Amino acid sequence: MRPPGPVADADGPSRSSQQETVRPVLLGASLKLYLDVDASVAWATSLAEIARAHPAVVAGDVRLFILPSLPALDRVITAVAGSPISVGAQDLFWAERGAYTGAVSGADLARLGCRYVEVGHAERRHVFGEDDAIIRRKLAAAVRNGLTPVLCVGEETQQEADLAGETCIAQIESAIADADDLDDLVVAYEPEWAIGQAEPAAPEHVTAVVAQLRSHLARRGLAGAAVIYGGSAKPGLLSTLSSGVDGLFLGRFAHEPQAFASIIDEAVGTHREGEEP
Numbered sequence: 001m002r003p004p005g006p007v008a009d010a011d012g013p014s015r016s017s018q019q020e021t022v023r024p025v026l027l028g029a030s031l032k033l034y035l036d037v038d039a040s041v042a043w044a045t046s047l048a049e050i051a052r053a054h055p056a057v058v059a060g061d062v063r064l065f066i067l068p069s070l071p072a073l074d075r076v077i078t079a080v081a082g083s084p085i086s087v088g089a090q091d092l093f094w095a096e097r098g099a100y101t102g103a104v105s106g107a108d109l110a111r112l113g114c115r116y117v118e119v120g121h122a123e124r125r126h127v128f129g130e131d132d133a134i135i136r137r138k139l140a141a142a143v144r145n146g147l148t149p150v151l152c153v154g155e156e157t158q159q160e161a162d163l164a165g166e167t168c169i170a171q172i173e174s175a176i177a178d179a180d181d182l183d184d185l186v187v188a189y190e191p192e193w194a195i196g197q198a199e200p201a202a203p204e205h206v207t208a209v210v211a212q213l214r215s216h217l218a219r220r221g222l223a224g225a226a227v228i229y230g231g232s233a234k235p236g237l238l239s240t241l242s243s244g245v246d247g248l249f250l251g252r253f254a255h256e257p258q259a260f261a262s263i264i265d266e267a268v269g270t271h272r273e274g275e276e277p
């Protein structure tokens with residue numbers, strides 16, 4: 001499923017590995033509201049230079065996506081054009097057109113050149129009051145407009161992996177309930193208690209929860225969905241997770257382009273066998 005509008009990423013390398021059984025590593029980063037527009041463009045420009053020069057990214061073995069703030073989207077898309085970086089938005093509204101002051105249409109995001117859109121982040125739930133019903137409608141809108149949802153799920157408080165997995169599976173099921181023809185999905189496992197901290201969740205916890213999510217998605221016919229980890233992810237983490245995740249969803253620790261570059265280096269060699277996300 002592809003967006004109907006121009007696509008800001010260079011999908012050539014990614015598509016070229018479609019017949020292979022090795023899954024690429026997916027690294028995403030959301031800027032949240034940390035950087036202003038000029039700083040976002042400068043950051044994206046640096047990442048594009050790194051991406052263009054990195055053999056694993058050029059080959060499609062490591063895929064990158066970035067989610068700047070909405071006012072920065074257009075300029076960031078221009079800044080990374082021709083590089084192997086995909087761009088997405090941090091939010092969308094559930095309807096394309098109408099009397100919805102301040103809302104952002106998925107159709108416009110796709111037309112602008114977005115490939116991804118984030119749905120269900122803990123900050124959207126807690127700061128903006130989004131609930132399961134809103135997340136479900138937004139995810140359906142993303143799919144309807146050819147955007148790949150980056151669906152964030154995660155338990156609120158620290159608990160054992162089995163329980164956390166159950167919570168996340170319930171969130172996934174609720175979120176995808178109204179999405180017709182869902183064939184492209186990224187699930188970002190973000191335990192809420194690990195977001196904005198000094199350290200990420202323990203690797204054993206992450207891999208145990210992600211294993212449950214992968215099994216569940218496979219049973220639902222969504223084995224191709226990538227399951228990535230977010231929550232204070234930073235350089236050094238991916239090596240400890242090995243093939244236990246499909247990649248990382250980065251926040252603050254991606255603000256320094258060289259940190260992002262070092263995570264790309266770590267990603268090399270952590271592919272796993274299976275259907276391509």
Ligand SMILES: O=C[C@H](O)COP(=O)(O)O
Pocket residue numbers: 030190194195196197230231232233249250251252253
């Ligand atoms: O969107 C990203 C996640 O919420 C992680 O953010 P963080 O790494 O700054 O905790």
